[in-house]
Amino acid sequence: MIEQIRGLPHQAGIYQYLDEKGRILYIGKAKNLSKRVKSYFNLTPSLSPKATLSLRIQKMLSETVGLHYIIVENEHDALILENSLIKQLKPKYNILLRDDKTYPYLYVDMDETYPRFELTRKIIKGKSIRYFGPFSVGARDILDSLYELLKLVQKKSCLKGKKGCLFYQMEQCLAPCEFPIPHETYLPMVTQGIEWIQNKRKLIKQLEAKMEFYAESLRFEEALVLRDRIDRITKSELTSQIDLASTENYDVFAIALNEVRACILRLFIREGKVASSTHDFIPITPYFSIDEAYERTLIGFYGNEKPPIIAPILTAHPFESNDWVQEHLTELFGKKAKIETPQRGAKKELIDLALTNAKELLRTPQPTNEHLLHSIQELLALDSLPRRIEVFDNSHHGGSATVGAMIVYENGRFDKKAYRTYHLHERDEYGQMREMLTRRIEAFEKNPPPDLWVLDGGATLRSLATDLLGSHGIHLDVIAISKEKIDAKAHRAKGSARDILHFAEEPLRLESSDKRLQFIQMLRDEAHRSAITFHKKTKLKIDQTSKLLAIHGISTPKIHRLLDYFGTFDAIAKSDFKTLSELIGAKDAENIQKYYRGNISK
Incomplete structure (x- = not known):
C-alpha cells in the first residue's frame, strides 16, 4: 500500500480506504490525490497514521489495508462522484443523509389574465412569476385553503369553457370564463393570497373562523379536516421576533x-x-x-x-x-x-x-424502541444500530401474478410512503428474491441503503443477498427469518411460533416470548401483508384483463406468455407490433393492439 500511496497522481479524484475484507471504510475527494492521501500518513520509517489527526481518522486508518482511487476532470466532478458513491455504497466512516428530496414551492404567474396559484418543484418559464417557499409540510394545505377562501379561477381548464361551472355555483369562482370580470375585481384576491402565504398566521386565523362555523353548524367532519390542515400549516414554520428590516432571502x-x-x-x-x-x-x-x-x-x-x-x-x-x-x-x-x-x-x-x-x-423523546434495537444489534453482531430497516417478501399463486414487496421501518414506525412493490418475472422463490434485491440495489443512488435488510426466508436467501451486495461493493447487514418446521410443515401457531433467525453460519432459535424475535416477526408479517395485498390487486387485474382479451380471441396460454415476457399489462399495451407478432403471431398481435387502442380511445 505504501508504494501505491507514493505513486498517486497529482490530479483531482476520489479515494477509497478498504479494510482487510475489501469493504469500503471511507470515500473522500481531493483536488490533488497525492497530497491529500499523503496528508493522512507517515511514510517513514513505516506506514502509520499521523498523530495530529483526530481519533476518528486514526481509528479509520488503523483498519485500512487497501486503497482505490478514481481520477476525474476537476474538483466539481470529484464532489459529485463522492456524493453519488457514498449514497450507493454506504461506507462505514462516511455520513449518509436521506433527506435529499426536493421541497415544493407555491408560485403565481402575474402575466396571466387571471393569475392563479400552483405547486412546483422546478423552475417555471415566465418573466413575471413569483415563488414562495420552499415548504417542508403544508404546501398543499395552503394551496387548498387559498382556493376555498378566495374566488379564484380554480383550474387552468376552467378558462377554456364558456359558461360558469360547479365552482361558480358553489360561490368559489367569479367565472371569468362567462362574465367580463375586471382586473380591478380579480387582482386584489391574488394580492390577498400572497399576503396569506407570507403571513400564515393571518391565513390560519381565517381557517380557524371557518372551523368554528363548521363546529357550530354541527358539521364536525369538515371541522376536523380544517383542524388537521391548520396543524400542518403551523408545523411548516418557526415563529420569530427577528426583524431584518429588509426584504432579503x-x-x-x-x-x-x-x-x-x-x-x-x-x-x-x-x-x-x-x-x-x-x-x-x-x-x-x-x-x-x-x-x-x-x-x-x-x-x-x-x-x-x-x-x-x-x-x-x-x-x-x-x-x-x-x-x-x-x-x-x-x-x-x-x-x-x-x-x-x-x-x-x-x-x-x-x-x-x-x-x-x-x-x-x-430534547424531544427518541423512539421508544431504542433499547430493543440496541439489544438486537448486540444479539446479531450488527455493524450499526438498525434505525432504518427494509424487509422483503414475495407472493404468487401457482406461478401467476408474481410480485414482491419491500416495507420500511424507521424511527419507531412503519414508513408507508417508503414502501415499494415489484412485478417479478422469475418462477422460483430464489430467482424472485434475486430479481427484487437486484432492482433495489440498482436504486441505491436515488434511495440510499438502510441499516439492515430482513428477508422472509432461510440461510440460502441470506447468502444470496450478501453475495449480491458484495458484488456491488456494498456492505450491509442482512438477516433472514424462516418458519420453524414441525413434521415438515411450517409451525405458525399464534403466540408460540419459534421462527429461526439466520445471520451467521449457525441459525439462532429464540423463545417465542423473546421481544427481539417478536419484533422481527412483526417486520416479516408486515412485509408478508404488503406482498399479499399487492398480489391480490395484481391477480384481480390479470383476471379482469384476461377475460377481456379472451373475448378478442387471445387464449389464456398466450396471455401468460405475454405476461412472462412483458411483466405487466401496461407494458403489453405499449409494446410494438413486431415483438407481439414474434410472441403470439401476427393475427393475435393485431387483435391485441386493436383492443388497447380501443381502450385508449374510450
Whole structure:
C-alpha cells in the first residue's frame, strides 16, 4: 500500500480506504490525490497514521489495508462522484443523509389574465412569476385553503369553457370564463393570497373562523379536516421576533448535537420573514463529523437542479469543504453562490434562532424502541444500530401474478410512503428474491441503503443477498427469518411460533416470548401483508384483463406468455407490433393492439 500511496497522481479524484475484507471504510475527494492521501500518513520509517489527526481518522486508518482511487476532470466532478458513491455504497466512516428530496414551492404567474396559484418543484418559464417557499409540510394545505377562501379561477381548464361551472355555483369562482370580470375585481384576491402565504398566521386565523362555523353548524367532519390542515400549516414554520428590516432571502442551516444524536435544521427566510423550516435527526456514532454533516446536508438539499429561489446560504458553523460546496453550487445555480457563517448582526440572530430550535428539538423523546434495537444489534453482531430497516417478501399463486414487496421501518414506525412493490418475472422463490434485491440495489443512488435488510426466508436467501451486495461493493447487514418446521410443515401457531433467525453460519432459535424475535416477526408479517395485498390487486387485474382479451380471441396460454415476457399489462399495451407478432403471431398481435387502442380511445 505504501508504494501505491507514493505513486498517486497529482490530479483531482476520489479515494477509497478498504479494510482487510475489501469493504469500503471511507470515500473522500481531493483536488490533488497525492497530497491529500499523503496528508493522512507517515511514510517513514513505516506506514502509520499521523498523530495530529483526530481519533476518528486514526481509528479509520488503523483498519485500512487497501486503497482505490478514481481520477476525474476537476474538483466539481470529484464532489459529485463522492456524493453519488457514498449514497450507493454506504461506507462505514462516511455520513449518509436521506433527506435529499426536493421541497415544493407555491408560485403565481402575474402575466396571466387571471393569475392563479400552483405547486412546483422546478423552475417555471415566465418573466413575471413569483415563488414562495420552499415548504417542508403544508404546501398543499395552503394551496387548498387559498382556493376555498378566495374566488379564484380554480383550474387552468376552467378558462377554456364558456359558461360558469360547479365552482361558480358553489360561490368559489367569479367565472371569468362567462362574465367580463375586471382586473380591478380579480387582482386584489391574488394580492390577498400572497399576503396569506407570507403571513400564515393571518391565513390560519381565517381557517380557524371557518372551523368554528363548521363546529357550530354541527358539521364536525369538515371541522376536523380544517383542524388537521391548520396543524400542518403551523408545523411548516418557526415563529420569530427577528426583524431584518429588509426584504432579503436566506437559507439557514444549523446542526446541534448531544451524546446520542444530531439535529439538522433548515430555516428559510423569505423577504425578511421566516417562511418555513424542516429538520432531521441523525445518530452520533464514533465516526460522526460535523464538517461532513454540513457538506452532505447542503449537497443533498440542493440536489442537481437549480432551485426556483436562490438565496445566500448561512451555516451555524464553518466546515472544511466550504469552498468545494460553494463552487459546486455556483455551477448549479448559474450564478455566484455564497456560503457564510455570520458572527454578528441580524444574520447572526438567524443562526442563533436556528440553533436554539435545533437544540430544543434534541430534547424531544427518541423512539421508544431504542433499547430493543440496541439489544438486537448486540444479539446479531450488527455493524450499526438498525434505525432504518427494509424487509422483503414475495407472493404468487401457482406461478401467476408474481410480485414482491419491500416495507420500511424507521424511527419507531412503519414508513408507508417508503414502501415499494415489484412485478417479478422469475418462477422460483430464489430467482424472485434475486430479481427484487437486484432492482433495489440498482436504486441505491436515488434511495440510499438502510441499516439492515430482513428477508422472509432461510440461510440460502441470506447468502444470496450478501453475495449480491458484495458484488456491488456494498456492505450491509442482512438477516433472514424462516418458519420453524414441525413434521415438515411450517409451525405458525399464534403466540408460540419459534421462527429461526439466520445471520451467521449457525441459525439462532429464540423463545417465542423473546421481544427481539417478536419484533422481527412483526417486520416479516408486515412485509408478508404488503406482498399479499399487492398480489391480490395484481391477480384481480390479470383476471379482469384476461377475460377481456379472451373475448378478442387471445387464449389464456398466450396471455401468460405475454405476461412472462412483458411483466405487466401496461407494458403489453405499449409494446410494438413486431415483438407481439414474434410472441403470439401476427393475427393475435393485431387483435391485441386493436383492443388497447380501443381502450385508449374510450
